[in-house]
Amino acid sequence: METQTLLHQLVKQAFPDSIEDSTLNNYKTYFLRILNVRTGIQLMDESELQAEMTKMTNKSQAYRLQDCLNRLSKTRLRKKNELIHFLFRTSQLGQNNSYTNQTLDTLFKSQEISQINYSQTIPKKIIEESPKNNDQLNIIQQITDKGNVTLSITEKDLIKDLIFSIQGIESQFICYDPINDSFQVKKDIAISSASRKLLNVMCECGWLFKKIQTFTQSNYNSLVLQALQNSIKEELNEYYRLIAYFENLLAESTLTLRKMYMWLKQPMHHLVQINLVLSQILTNVQLGTTSSLVISILCRYSKHGCPQTSQLFSRILHQTTIPIVRFINQWIFDGSLSDQAQEFFIERNDSNKIQIRDSGELWKNEFKVNQDKIPYMISLNDSYKIFDTGRVINWLRKQKKFTQFNQNYDLITIDLLGTEQFSLFVDQVNKEYNKQLIQLIKPNFKITLNAIKRFLLLGQGEFIHTLMELLQTELNKPAQQCYRHTLLSILESAFKNVSQEVRLNVKLLEPSQNDTGWEIFCLDYTIDEPLNTIFNQKIMLSYYRIFNFLWRIKRVEFTLTQCWKMHQKFMAIPNQFQTIKKAIQLSYQMMNEMQHFIKNFYSYLMLEAIESSWKKFIDECDKIQDLDGLIKIHELFISDILDRSFLNTKGESTQKLLFKLFDYIFRFKSCQELLLSYAKDQISQTDNQQLQLKNLLNKQQNISRLNQNKNQDIIKSLLELRKQYRDQMFELLEKLKKEDRLKFLHFKLDFNEYYLGIQESKLFNQDLERFIEKCLPKVNEVQIQPNRVQSSKQLIQPQQPQQRTFNTNIEFQNEVRSVKEGLRLLDEQRRQQLQLKDQFSKSPLQKSPLLQIPPTMTEHEKRKNDEDLSSSDDD
Amino acid sequence: MQQNINGSNIKSQMRVSSMSEKEEAQETLEIIQEMSQILNCGLDRQQLAILISMIDNGVNPEALSLVVNEMKTELNTYKKIHKQ
Numbered sequence: 001m002e003t004q005t006l007l008h009q010l011v012k013q014a015f016p017d018s019i020e021d022s023t024l025n026n027y028k029t030y031f032l033r034i035l036n037v038r039t040g041i042q043l044m045d046e047s048e049l050q051a052e053m054t055k056m057t058n059k060s061q062a063y064r065l066q067d068c069l070n071r072l073s074k075t076r077l078r079k080k081n082e083l084i085h086f087l088f089r090t091s092q093l094g095q096n097n098s099y100t101n102q103t104l105d106t107l108f109k110s111q112e113i114s115q116i117n118y119s120q121t122i123p124k125k126i127i128e129e130s131p132k133n134n135d136q137l138n139i140i141q142q143i144t145d146k147g148n149v150t151l152s153i154t155e156k157d158l159i160k161d162l163i164f165s166i167q168g169i170e171s172q173f174i175c176y177d178p179i180n181d182s183f184q185v186k187k188d189i190a191i192s193s194a195s196r197k198l199l200n201v202m203c204e205c206g207w208l209f210k211k212i213q214t215f216t217q218s219n220y221n222s223l224v225l226q227a228l229q230n231s232i233k234e235e236l237n238e239y240y241r242l243i244a245y246f247e248n249l250l251a252e253s254t255l256t257l258r259k260m261y262m263w264l265k266q267p268m269h270h271l272v273q274i275n276l277v278l279s280q281i282l283t284n285v286q287l288g289t290t291s292s293l294v295i296s297i298l299c300r301y302s303k304h305g306c307p308q309t310s311q312l313f314s315r316i317l318h319q320t321t322i323p324i325v326r327f328i329n330q331w332i333f334d335g336s337l338s339d340q341a342q343e344f345f346i347e348r349n350d351s352n353k354i355q356i357r358d359s360g361e362l363w364k365n366e367f368k369v370n371q372d373k374i375p376y377m378i379s380l381n382d383s384y385k386i387f388d389t390g391r392v393i394n395w396l397r398k399q400k401k402f403t404q405f406n407q408n409y410d411l412i413t414i415d416l417l418g419t420e421q422f423s424l425f426v427d428q429v430n431k432e433y434n435k436q437l438i439q440l441i442k443p444n445f446k447i448t449l450n451a452i453k454r455f456l457l458l459g460q461g462e463f464i465h466t467l468m469e470l471l472q473t474e475l476n477k478p479a480q481q482c483y484r485h486t487l488l489s490i491l492e493s494a495f496k497n498v499s500q501e502v503r504l505n506v507k508l509l510e511p512s513q514n515d516t517g518w519e520i521f522c523l524d525y526t527i528d529e530p531l532n533t534i535f536n537q538k539i540m541l542s543y544y545r546i547f548n549f550l551w552r553i554k555r556v557e558f559t560l561t562q563c564w565k566m567h568q569k570f571m572a573i574p575n576q577f578q579t580i581k582k583a584i585q586l587s588y589q590m591m592n593e594m595q596h597f598i599k600n601f602y603s604y605l606m607l608e609a610i611e612s613s614w615k616k617f618i619d620e621c622d623k624i625q626d627l628d629g630l631i632k633i634h635e636l637f638i639s640d641i642l643d644r645s646f647l648n649t650k651g652e653s654t655q656k657l658l659f660k661l662f663d664y665i666f667r668f669k670s671c672q673e674l675l676l677s678y679a680k681d682q683i684s685q686t687d688n689q690q691l692q693l694k695n696l697l698n699k700q701q702n703i704s705r706l707n708q709n710k711n712q713d714i715i716k717s718l719l720e721l722r723k724q725y726r727d728q729m730f731e732l733l734e735k736l737k738k739e740d741r742l743k744f745l746h747f748k749l750d751f752n753e754y755y756l757g758i759q760e761s762k763l764f765n766q767d768l769e770r771f772i773e774k775c776l777p778k779v780n781e782v783q784i785q786p787n788r789v790q791s792s793k794q795l796i797q798p799q800q801p802q803q804r805t806f807n808t809n810i811e812f813q814n815e816v817r818s819v820k821e822g823l824r825l826l827d828e829q830r831r832q833q834l835q836l837k838d839q840f841s842k843s844p845l846q847k848s849p850l851l852q853i854p855p856t857m858t859e860h861e862k863r864k865n866d867e868d869l870s871s872s873d874d875d
Numbered sequence: 876m877q878q879n880i881n882g883s884n885i886k887s888q889m890r891v892s893s894m895s896e897k898e899e900a901q902e903t904l905e906i907i908q909e910m911s912q913i914l915n916c917g918l919d920r921q922q923l924a925i926l927i928s929m930i931d932n933g934v935n936p937e938a939l940s941l942v943v944n945e946m947k948t949e950l951n952t953y954k955k956i957h958k959q
């Protein structure tokens with residue numbers, strides 16, 4: 001602004017250098033204000049100039065002046081008239097020399113009056129008079145001003161100014177007071193206090209208007225806010241119309257302050273309300289919540305008690321929700337999001353969050369609902385349904401099977417929002433699309449599911465069996481040597497027995513140390529595109545786990561059948577080898593025990609674990625209506641299976657037990673193989689023996705001794721194995737007892753309480769030994785007892801030669817002693833019992849086939865009783 | 876220095892591009908000076924120059940005269956204050 005710089009220069013130059021900058025600035029602003037006052041000027045014309053000059057006393061000077069003026073008119077100077085005017089005025093003012101503000105105001109007023117067609121002469125009069133009667137004039141003015149507006153300022157002027165100020169523009173008399181943050185009438189102007197109040201009140205309007213205008217003119221990214229701005233602008237149009245009306249009336253001179261006040265009442269009310277709303281919105285601006293906040297606030301206000309306000313806000317609301325409705329329409333019918341300012345409550349998830357990029361994860365995580373942004377009128381359910389619809393459309397699009405069904409569905413309109421019809425409508429659309437989706441998935445899903453059951457869950461028994469037979473040689477190798485292609489070729493040869501074409505694959509898991517092929521083998525089923533969402537990676541992993549487990553059990557079963565086959569060979573051994581026969585009998589028993597366990601456990605798995613969950617799942621499958629539900633029940637199905645087959649974290653300990661049991665079974669098999677080879681050796685050797693009788697007498701003895709040693713070793717190892725196996729069984733049964741639903745399994749595994757009995761007898765035996773130890777005196781003899789009391793159930797008493805090596809362990813000796821004494825005691829008790837029986841003809845004691853000792857416990861008590869009785873009898 | 880600047884200001888504002896115009900400008904300035912002397916405005920050369928440029932820029936002369944008056948007043952009061 002050149003003017004400003006020039007003014008600055010002027011001021012600086014005029015004032016002495018010692019002046020402070022602040023005061024300088026103050027002066028400058030003051031002068032600038034004066035300069036900015038819009039006053040109309042009427043330049044002095046020729047006649048005035050002449051009049052002026054004739055007043056001058058010094059004629060010579062007058063001539064000079066005239067001369068100058070002539071010369072000036074010849075020059076090419078622009079704005080000569082202004083210059084001349086300026087000079088004259090300055091001189092006048094200089095002559096006056098009455099330096100008060102009042103003068104300024106009077107000058108202003110005079111200017112004002114000059115606008116209304118007063119001649120220029122009057123101000124001069126006032127000016128001439130004022131230096132003398134300044135104070136008096138003031139007083140007179142003040143007195144006359146009260147009640148008489150026309151003296152100083154007319155109403156019209158005020159109204160004109162007011163019209164400006166209600167648009168938020170400063171004018172002559174009404175200026176913006178930054179301290180009070182309001183438009184106020186200048187305090188120096190003399191108007192009645194009543195009018196002043198009125199004016200101030202109406203100036204509020206202007207203030208509100210200004211605020212609202214700043215809002216409408218600021219730039220917003222979000223569409224909803226833009227819509228809001230537009231709607232408010234439309235409301236303000238009414239206001240402008242009112243102002244135009246005022247101006248009309250003013251031109252007709254029929255407008256008074258009071259009239260204006262009444263007219264302005266209603267708009268003011270509206271402005272106040274709008275301002276309220278805006279202040280609520282603007283103070284709460286956080287990114288993203290704004291649009292929903294706006295709509296919620298508008299929604300609440302549209303239910304305002306005052307009908308005008310509610311109408312106002314429902315109009316605004318109507319406009320403002322247009323973007324949101326558009327978003328919803330797009331999303332529901334098209335599945336697309338074009339939301340730049342992120343106002344919609346459905347947003348695309350960060351691609352960083354989706355780590356596994358398979359369809360299942362994408363289905364769940366690609367889009368999400370941001371609950372903060374749901375507008376007030378849409379309920380959570382509805383918003384979720386909307387979200388689901390769009391998701392389904394996107395999914396169908398990906399599968400390229402999306403057929404847009406453009407039926408009679410109208411787009412959602414704003415009136416629909418927040419009503420019941422809206423929820424119904426959304427529901428309908430959702431159902432339609434979901435139906436499409438389900439139709440797409442269902443046939444494939446059923447097929448795949450059946451196939452998985454047959455193969456991964458070992459449904460197709462004969463196939464699995466043949467597969468195992470074919471694979472066993474390969475899988476027995478250590479894990480590093482198992483190659484996928486060999487396994488795959490074997491798998492394909494197994495397919496020949498299966499009539500259908502299947503999509504099976506071999507998957508090799510990561511081998512750890514000491515793994516054979518058995519541990520890393522896994523069947524895999526290839527899943528196609530649409531079903532990827534349901535059978536995603538996580539689910540397939542669990543399927544693999546179940547398969548692994550079942551495969552292991554199958555392997556154990558397989559091993560046991562191999563043992564049985566071996567047994568059949570044992571039948572061929574002639575009866576002379578009693579020791580071997582005993583070993584064979586022992587191993588046969590054990591094999592039966594193990595087979596019983598495995599068979600029952602496997603059947604439990606297949607029936608209770610898998611089949612029952614399967615039935616539940618299939619039943620629910622038919623009722624399913626959307627993809628989410630399908631995924632859920634499928635996951636439920638799998639978790640159920642995992643739960644019942646001890647594969648989840650809860651059943652970890654049980655799992656470990658089971659694995660140990662399996663381990664023992666494998667060891668048993670290897671033991672059996674040893675036995676078989678030994679038997680074979682024996683047979684061949686005896687044949688040899690008969691040929692070489694005479695020559696190798698000594699050797700024979702040694703050999704027979706060695707053989708017998710070997711036999712003993714085998715039997716020992718078998719017994720050890722059995723003991724360990726039984727220990728584990730006890731533990732397993734303990735565990736099974738604790739859970740309700742495993743009761744049936746427990747019953748099956750121990751239906752005749754065999755194991756229970758063993759356990760109890762074990763405990764009893766321990767107790768008995770301790771008892772015996774306490775009671776008996778120490779015996780000096782040391783006898784070699786091959787068996788303990790525990791093995792009284794044993795049917796085999798192998799004839800131990802005297803060569804058995806024993807420890808010179810003191811404990812062992814003591815035990816042997818105590819056992820022998822115990823046996824003697826037992827015999828005594830039995831004899832006594834028999835005597836008592838004869839005397840009192842009591843019922844015969846029940847001797848369970850397996851247990852002999854427990855009755856003696858009661859026998860012991862009975863003996864006491866009997867003693868009492870007998871003592872009483874004696875008495 | 877300042878005078879030169881002021882002079883050049885006026886020259887630029889009057890769009891002087893030749894020597895005669897320069898002289899013309901000078902002459903105009905002199906006339907105005909004389910007039911202000913006669914009328915007893917109490918403005919010196921520099922101030923006049925600035926004021927002329929302001930008016931040329933379109934400032935209201937009435938207001939400007941008031942400004943000048945006010946300035947004089949303030950100056951007087953300031954001087955009085957600072958003398959004390």
